[in-house]
Amino acid sequence: MLERSDARSRSRWLRFPFQGRTIGVSKVRAGASPAAEPRWLVPFVFACLLLLCLLPLFSLAKAGFAGLVSGRSIGVLTEPATFAAIRNTLITATGGMVVSVVIGALFAFSVALTDVRGKLMLSFAFMLPMMIPPQVTALAWVEMTGPASPLLKTLGIAPPLGSPQPLYSLAGISLLFGVQHAPLVFLALKAGLSAAPRDGVEAARLAGATPFRVFRDIVAPLSLPGLIAGAAIAFVSGVGNFGIPAILGIPAGIEVLPTLIYTRLASFGAGTFGEIALLSSLIALIAAAGLILQQRALAGRDYRIIGISGANAAFSLGRFRVVVELALVAILFLVLVAPLSALVASSLVPAYGVPLNWQTVSLRAYEEILFRQAMTLKALGNSMFLATGAALGLLAVSVPAAYLMTRRKGWLADTLGILIEIPYALPGIVLAVAFILTFAAALPLLNVSLYGTIWIILIAYFSSFLAVSLKPVMSAFLQMDPSLEEAARLSGAGFLQRMRDVILPLVAPAAGAAIILVFLIAANELTVSALLWSAGTQTLGVAIFNLDDSGSSDLAAALSVLVVVMVVALMAALEALARYLPEGVLPWRN
Amino acid sequence: MKSFVSVLAGALVAGLLSTAAYAEKLVLYTSQPNEDAQATVDAFQAVNPGIEVEWVREGTTKIMAKLMAEIEAGNPVADVLLIADTVTMQRLKEAGHLADYKSPEAANFDAALYDADGAYYSTKMITTGIVYNTSAAMKPAGWQDLAKSGAKGLVTMPSPLTSGAALIHAQTLTGIDGLGWDYYKALAANGATAAGGNGGVLKAVATGEKAYGMLVDFMAIREKAKGARVEFVFPAEGVSAVTEPVGILKTAKNLDAAKKFVDFLLSEEGQKAAVKMGYIPARNGVALPEGYPARETIKVLPVNAAEAVKNSDADLKTFSGIFGTN
Numbered sequence: 001m002l003e004r005s006d007a008r009s010r011s012r013w014l015r016f017p018f019q020g021r022t023i024g025v026s027k028v029r030a031g032a033s034p035a036a037e038p039r040w041l042v043p044f045v046f047a048c049l050l051l052l053c054l055l056p057l058f059s060l061a062k063a064g065f066a067g068l069v070s071g072r073s074i075g076v077l078t079e080p081a082t083f084a085a086i087r088n089t090l091i092t093a094t095g096g097m098v099v100s101v102v103i104g105a106l107f108a109f110s111v112a113l114t115d116v117r118g119k120l121m122l123s124f125a126f127m128l129p130m131m132i133p134p135q136v137t138a139l140a141w142v143e144m145t146g147p148a149s150p151l152l153k154t155l156g157i158a159p160p161l162g163s164p165q166p167l168y169s170l171a172g173i174s175l176l177f178g179v180q181h182a183p184l185v186f187l188a189l190k191a192g193l194s195a196a197p198r199d200g201v202e203a204a205r206l207a208g209a210t211p212f213r214v215f216r217d218i219v220a221p222l223s224l225p226g227l228i229a230g231a232a233i234a235f236v237s238g239v240g241n242f243g244i245p246a247i248l249g250i251p252a253g254i255e256v257l258p259t260l261i262y263t264r265l266a267s268f269g270a271g272t273f274g275e276i277a278l279l280s281s282l283i284a285l286i287a288a289a290g291l292i293l294q295q296r297a298l299a300g301r302d303y304r305i306i307g308i309s310g311a312n313a314a315f316s317l318g319r320f321r322v323v324v325e326l327a328l329v330a331i332l333f334l335v336l337v338a339p340l341s342a343l344v345a346s347s348l349v350p351a352y353g354v355p356l357n358w359q360t361v362s363l364r365a366y367e368e369i370l371f372r373q374a375m376t377l378k379a380l381g382n383s384m385f386l387a388t389g390a391a392l393g394l395l396a397v398s399v400p401a402a403y404l405m406t407r408r409k410g411w412l413a414d415t416l417g418i419l420i421e422i423p424y425a426l427p428g429i430v431l432a433v434a435f436i437l438t439f440a441a442a443l444p445l446l447n448v449s450l451y452g453t454i455w456i457i458l459i460a461y462f463s464s465f466l467a468v469s470l471k472p473v474m475s476a477f478l479q480m481d482p483s484l485e486e487a488a489r490l491s492g493a494g495f496l497q498r499m500r501d502v503i504l505p506l507v508a509p510a511a512g513a514a515i516i517l518v519f520l521i522a523a524n525e526l527t528v529s530a531l532l533w534s535a536g537t538q539t540l541g542v543a544i545f546n547l548d549d550s551g552s553s554d555l556a557a558a559l560s561v562l563v564v565v566m567v568v569a570l571m572a573a574l575e576a577l578a579r580y581l582p583e584g585v586l587p588w589r590n
Numbered sequence: 591m592k593s594f595v596s597v598l599a600g601a602l603v604a605g606l607l608s609t610a611a612y613a614e615k616l617v618l619y620t621s622q623p624n625e626d627a628q629a630t631v632d633a634f635q636a637v638n639p640g641i642e643v644e645w646v647r648e649g650t651t652k653i654m655a656k657l658m659a660e661i662e663a664g665n666p667v668a669d670v671l672l673i674a675d676t677v678t679m680q681r682l683k684e685a686g687h688l689a690d691y692k693s694p695e696a697a698n699f700d701a702a703l704y705d706a707d708g709a710y711y712s713t714k715m716i717t718t719g720i721v722y723n724t725s726a727a728m729k730p731a732g733w734q735d736l737a738k739s740g741a742k743g744l745v746t747m748p749s750p751l752t753s754g755a756a757l758i759h760a761q762t763l764t765g766i767d768g769l770g771w772d773y774y775k776a777l778a779a780n781g782a783t784a785a786g787g788n789g790g791v792l793k794a795v796a797t798g799e800k801a802y803g804m805l806v807d808f809m810a811i812r813e814k815a816k817g818a819r820v821e822f823v824f825p826a827e828g829v830s831a832v833t834e835p836v837g838i839l840k841t842a843k844n845l846d847a848a849k850k851f852v853d854f855l856l857s858e859e860g861q862k863a864a865v866k867m868g869y870i871p872a873r874n875g876v877a878l879p880e881g882y883p884a885r886e887t888i889k890v891l892p893v894n895a896a897e898a899v900k901n902s903d904a905d906l907k908t909f910s911g912i913f914g915t916n
Contacts, residue, residue, distance in 0.1 A: 452667040
């Protein structure tokens with residue numbers, strides 16, 4: 001502990017910005033100790049961000065600027081439709097964030113801190129809604145609540161013919177944003193809570209503090225960064241979500257910015273690129289505002305923790321345990337079991353609006369999907385390849401980027417952070433256009449065009465999910481005491497050796513979580529691939545959306561059911577391998 | 591786990607690369623529903639076994655957006671287009687994107703059904719009429735019924751911003767005396783909605799979210815045959831029609847296969863395959879599918895194609911103005 005404070009003050013001195021770095025490095029060199037970071041690190045991270053974040057944004061900006069200059073696109077900024085879309089975007093993203101935080105925090109606190117039973121099953125089930133593609137979530141909920149809902153018909157409370165669908169509203173969109181993004185809050189919060197110092201909590205309890213006081217004075221402050229980070233990512237995800245407002249908003253004439261861009265793009269004309277570039281800059285502004293708020297909220301705090309982590313069952317709920325358990329199961333039933341049952345039901349009926357019973361049940365949709373449609377297996381293969389490639393490949397960027405961003409505070413880290421968040425905050429459709437504009441022409445030197453190949457989707461995924469990969473890695477770095485690395489460095493370990501022996505083992509659980517998060521999100525991705533897919537490169541998300549769009553929602557439902565089965569099987573396989581994996585790799589375990 | 595994932599990734603890469611080993615290829619962009627697109631491709635491959643077909647399906651306006659973006663980027667992927675309407679094809683022709691190909695099969699088609707230069711050929715007739723849920727109180731007989739109080743808040747239609755057939759439909763109806771844009775304003779005042787494509791309309795009416803809809807014939811008739819509680823009406827005033835033309839892009843990389851594809855669609859087998867899917871065939875002497883009235887009894891409203899091309903942008907704006915931005 002004595003050495004620690006020494007090392008930290010030393011590291012602060014070494015981290016003096018700019019000139020300080022050079023001085024620091026040369027001083028250390030003089031002392032025959034390895035450099036704090038290798039010379040290639042900053043150029044490498046910047047090259048990656050240039051390619052993944054700046055270049056597409058630059059292409060978009062160019063298109064927007066061209067639209068402004070030519071005067072063909074400027075009108076979009078003064079249209080009432082644009083103002084309505086901005087308003088709707090803000091309302092639904094904020095509403096969705098509130099719902100996510102409420103549900104996500106309830107689950108995270110219950111699972112991480114209390115003695116509820118069946119934590120593993122609860123966490124496992126709670127992670128599922130995030131893996132279900134948003135458009136499928138929306139479809140399943142519509143099946144569950146509309147006038148034709150088999151569920152409501154059975155209960156005898158189905159609304160009459162022509163009744164408005166209650167989900168076709170701002171509240172409906174907000175609710176489903178909340179359901180879709182609650183696992184993000186849950187993950188962000190649980191990661192922080194798991195690292196909460198058990199000895200601190202125990203000491204307070206022994207000193208006579210009530211559970212409420214322990215919660216208010218120890219747990220709540222420590223969970224705040226996770227909560228704020230989770231809320232921010234839920235908000236930004238809501239701003240960029242396309243699948244849910246596309247299905248719930250468009251039939252009701254409710255446009256948000258992503259669907260407005262999509263409809264503009266679907267009626268391609270002169271000035272379209274300029275218009276969507278301008279509209280997407282509005283989204284970028286909203287997302288950036290949310291992130292700046294987040295950074296201000298977190299400014300001036302230091303969350304590094306020393307001591308034994310883990311706060312298993314810090315609070316005993318007593319007779320309320322059953323109540324909490326019932327509430328958690330009820331929520332899971334509503335967000336998971338009921339919509340998935342509706343989905344299964346609609347995959348088994350022969351036609352729309354036909355009630356499901358033993359006479360009508362039909363496997364035709366599955367037969368068509370599996371044995372007639374050539375595109376299903378191709379889409380499956382493409383999605384698996386893209387998800388695997390993105391999940392593993394992104395670590396090579398996110399680990400060094402997170403390292404830089406935590407070791408170097410100040411404007412460099414802030415700039416990197418905002419750069420990384422913007423492509424994630426942009427709706428996939430805009431990112432897709434940006435990548436078309438960037439990579440359509442043949443690559444210099446190689447003389448091959450990426451456009452129309454699967455590689456352009458992969459690169460767009462890299463850009464889109466960099467923030468997803470970075471978040472868990474980043475929080476691991478934030479909670480890691482730099483003294484460990486400093487000690488290794490002063491003992492003569494080079495950067496790569498420190499990476500291998502000190503840093504990677506410590507961030508491995510977070511990296512594992514990052515891999516799984518990216519894989520699951522990428523496997524069900526829709527919006528980026530919706531515009532970048534071409535002959536032979538369709539993804540599962542595109543296949544499902546396309547089937548529904550062409551009027552075959554029985555086929556869409558059948559394929560969705562297969563996707564859900566596959567995801568659950570994958571999760572179960574990982575669960576079976578759990579004891580061979582490092583602690584914390586599986587987000588639903590602890 | 592690492593090795594498991596890398597083995598998986600390796601297998602996938604190998605799988606992706608192995609698909610490149612075919613002799614002849616064809617890339618088709620189409621707006622047909624997926625099942626029909628696959629059935630069309632299957633029927634084509636049964637006659638031309640050596641040709642591998644990659645197909646891409648989207649609504650006509652979306653597939654055009656994709657194509658225009660590709661053309662803008664200088665790298666159009668498609669060889670053949672099979673989309674809803676000739677108006678869009680005519681625009682492409684005028685912009686110089688279509689190749690002229692004189693198909694020998696054209697002799698069996700009315701001259702009005704194909705471009706004189708051979709830029710595109712109509713492959714079938716798709717009319718837009720009225721679909722209603724069989725539990726609805728009113729049985730509509732004509733377009734005006736949808737604007738009456740009995741249908742208040744119960745009508746939906748595809749948006750011209752998404753569907754090629756819907757744009758032609760709107761342009762047809764607004765050109766008819768006694769309907770015009772006033773008819774659409776009356777519909778909007780009656781609470782009608784316009785969003786998405788024909789698939790969404792079918793779903794809304796079949797599931798009972800809405801009672802009435804404007805819809806393409808084959809979807810309603812096919813779905814009724816599968817057991818859905820819907821009925822299709824050819825309205826008294828007449829129906830609008832699109833002809834799902836096929837055309838070859840000038841930039842086609844697989845020109846021979848593309849020509850074979852056009853010939854197949856126009857051939858008797860190709861037309862019979864379309865009938866089997868429930869479409870009205872375009873070729874002379876091929877019978878209509880089950881569920882349709884006799885061909886002579888279907889009254890098709892005229893549309894001025896040249897006017898339609900010229901006014902498309904203005905018509906879309908007018909429509910958006912009446913029904914909101916979607």
